[in-house]
Amino acid sequence: MKDVLEIGGQLLQSRLFLGTGKFSANAVIPEVVAACGAQVVTVALRRIDLQYPEENVASYIPQGCIIMPNTSGARNAAEAVRIARLAQAAGYGNWIKVEVIADNRYLLPDNYETIKTTETLAAEGFIVLPYMSPDLAAAKRMVEAGAAAVMPLGAPIGSNRGLKTKELIRILIEELPVPVIVDAGLGRPSEAAEAMELGAAAVLVNTAIATAGEPVLMGSAFRQAVEAGRKGYLARPGAIRREGTASSPLTGFLQE
Numbered sequence: 661m662k663d664v665l666e667i668g669g670q671l672l673q674s675r676l677f678l679g680t681g682k683f684s685a686n687a688v689i690p691e692v693v694a695a696c697g698a699q700v701v702t703v704a705l706r707r708i709d710l711q712y713p714e715e716n717v718a719s720y721i722p723q724g725c726i727i728m729p730n731t732s733g734a735r736n737a738a739e740a741v742r743i744a745r746l747a748q749a750a751g752y753g754n755w756i757k758v759e760v761i762a763d764n765r766y767l768l769p770d771n772y773e774t775i776k777t778t779e780t781l782a783a784e785g786f787i788v789l790p791y792m793s794p795d796l797a798a799a800k801r802m803v804e805a806g807a808a809a810v811m812p813l814g815a816p817i818g819s820n821r822g823l824k825t826k827e828l829i830r831i832l833i834e835e836l837p838v839p840v841i842v843d844a845g846l847g848r849p850s851e852a853a854e855a856m857e858l859g860a861a862a863v864l865v866n867t868a869i870a871t872a873g874e875p876v877l878m879g880s881a882f883r884q885a886v887e888a889g890r891k892g893y894l895a896r897p898g899a900i901r902r903e904g905t906a907s908s909p910l911t912g913f914l915q916e
């Protein structure tokens with residue numbers, strides 16, 4: 661049975677979602693998407709320019725990808741809902757990544773406003789993927805509100821600090837009935853593999869790929885890391901022990 665990820669009725673082979681901010685030029689995006697094998701690509705509505713296609717980041721996303729607008733810039737539920745409706749009216753479908761960020765230093769999400777946004781947009785038929793701080797109570801409310809997945813941060817956006825919220829994300833993976841997609845802060849392919857080994861359904865990466873010296877090569881590295889991490893999870897890793905266990909029996913050699 662092929663290992664596919666289902667979200668909003670879509671069957672995805674790729675578990676690496678790509679963010680499109682911070683690239684030195686939009687022209688590199690098609691090659692990076694191909695290197696990542698990404699099927700879901702997120703764009704900020706403010707970077708969608710309907711009048712000048714060459715400035716419209718969405719026009720660099722290959723056919724066949726799901727373009728998932730995000731509500732970055734929204735500081736409360738009302739603004740996020742407005743951005744989502746604008747994106748849909750502009751023809752960008754009904755997937756939406758909810759981002760409601762009220763602090764300028766750490767760019768941490770406002771879970772309360774995100775819950776409210778999820779309630780409104782899910783009721784309007786959007787496929788809602790809320791970016792959130794990994795809190796079980798808030799995540800359950802987002803799921804009750806109709807979230808198709810939840811997207812807890814590993815570390816602050818753009819920090820490249822990795823899976824700093826690992827134990828909280830593990831709880832979400834164990835307790836929630838929807839896919840858990842680690843989003844934000846993953847700085848190295850190994851950290852994406854770590855998230856996948858934990859049981860994350862997918863990861864979303866932007867800064868680490870966009871700001872690498874070689875974004876296409878880094879995208880390919882993240883692709884392989886996500887695939888390896890997923891296989892490591894499916895293979896059911898052995899128990900972690902404190903004591904040593906000989907790889908071949910030493911009986912008959914050591915005096916008890």
Ligand SMILES: CC(=O)[C@@H](O)[C@H](O)COP(=O)(O)O
Pocket residue numbers: 679681732759791816817818819820843844845846864865866867868
């Ligand atoms: C919430 C948000 O905006 C993230 O999707 C961001 O784009 C990805 O975070 P990194 O840039 O740290 O990968």
